[in-house]
Amino acid sequence: MAYKDSYNKTGSGFGLSIGSRWTRAIMILIIVNVSVFVVQLLFSTISSQWGGASPGTDLDGIVPQLALGPDQFTTMFWLYQPLAIGKVWLWQFVTYMFLHSVSSPWHIIFNMLVLWMFGIQVERAMGTRKFLTMYFTAGIFAGIFCCLFTPDSPIIGASGAIFAVEIAFAMFFPNTTVIFYVFPIKAKYLVMIFAGITVISCIMPASGGTAHFAHLGGLVYGFLFIRYEPKFSSFLLSWQNQQQKKESLKEEDIKRQVDALLDKVNQGGMKSLTRRERNFLRSASKRYRKPRS
Numbered sequence: 001m002a003y004k005d006s007y008n009k010t011g012s013g014f015g016l017s018i019g020s021r022w023t024r025a026i027m028i029l030i031i032v033n034v035s036v037f038v039v040q041l042l043f044s045t046i047s048s049q050w051g052g053a054s055p056g057t058d059l060d061g062i063v064p065q066l067a068l069g070p071d072q073f074t075t076m077f078w079l080y081q082p083l084a085i086g087k088v089w090l091w092q093f094v095t096y097m098f099l100h101s102v103s104s105p106w107h108i109i110f111n112m113l114v115l116w117m118f119g120i121q122v123e124r125a126m127g128t129r130k131f132l133t134m135y136f137t138a139g140i141f142a143g144i145f146c147c148l149f150t151p152d153s154p155i156i157g158a159s160g161a162i163f164a165v166e167i168a169f170a171m172f173f174p175n176t177t178v179i180f181y182v183f184p185i186k187a188k189y190l191v192m193i194f195a196g197i198t199v200i201s202c203i204m205p206a207s208g209g210t211a212h213f214a215h216l217g218g219l220v221y222g223f224l225f226i227r228y229e230p231k232f233s234s235f236l237l238s239w240q241n242q243q244q245k246k247e248s249l250k251e252e253d254i255k256r257q258v259d260a261l262l263d264k265v266n267q268g269g270m271k272s273l274t275r276r277e278r279n280f281l282r283s284a285s286k287r288y289r290k291p292r293s
Contacts (some may be wrong), residue, residue, distance in 0.1 A: 040100070
């Protein structure tokens with residue numbers, strides 16, 4: 001796939017092409033994914049040469065009576081519901097995104113190619129922090145979604161998060177022409193085709209080991225994130241402003257009460273204060289001695 005001559009949703013045109021300047025998050029994600037894949041290859045080779053664990057054996061005594069993966073590294077970090085939830089290995093909801101099939105290099109090649117092609121423009125449109133937030137939360141959501149529908153199937157791969165990136169690209173740049181193999185097609189239509197194939201694959205699952213429900217979860221989450229995250233951020237900012245305003249009003253009220261009590265002390269001494277007023281002054285004194293952020 002490639003893409004060219006995009007037209008954004010606000011109507012201002014610009015050019016896109018393979019070889020665009022790398023963005024920070026995309027570069028780091030691809031480097032980490034490839035590095036983890038190299039580690040997988042190493043462990044897979046060692047396991048095959050020295051003899052891998054057979055189903056039903058222990059992972060150093062930690063995982064009794066559970067079928068292991070091709071090697072201990074994969075078993076520790078893929079997403080397998082009996083481990084992630086049953087053994088509370090919650091890190092698997094994140095780490096599975098960085099593992100790929102060592103028996104089929106096209107798995108990581110295709111994922112990284114798609115991430116590079118679409119992710120650069122999405123990161124530029126969203127900003128690095130928000131892009132990474134969407135990427136990782138989409139991957140986690142896709143993993144949870146897949147565990148709900150296929151709890152006995154281990155999951156590896158960044159596809160769930162990348163599907164969220166794809167739909168984000170289509171929503172930001174719907175009229176961008178994408179060269180799918182040799183056929184030019186607009187991004188919005190390509191994602192519709194992907195979504196349709198994914199839904200059909202979930203309804204009528206076929207053999208092949210593809211985590212279609214993770215793909216569907218990524219698509220759904222990516223759509224919801226792009227559509228509603230700005231509203232949520234606006235609500236959160238408004239709530240924070242209200243809380244700050246309430247805190248400011250509270251501070252002003254405390255200062256007024258403290259000033260009134262200090263005036264009372266100047267006129268009649270500490271004996272003129274009631275026990276409640278003295279306790280209030282002590283608590284106010286402790287409050288202002290604490291470091292303020």
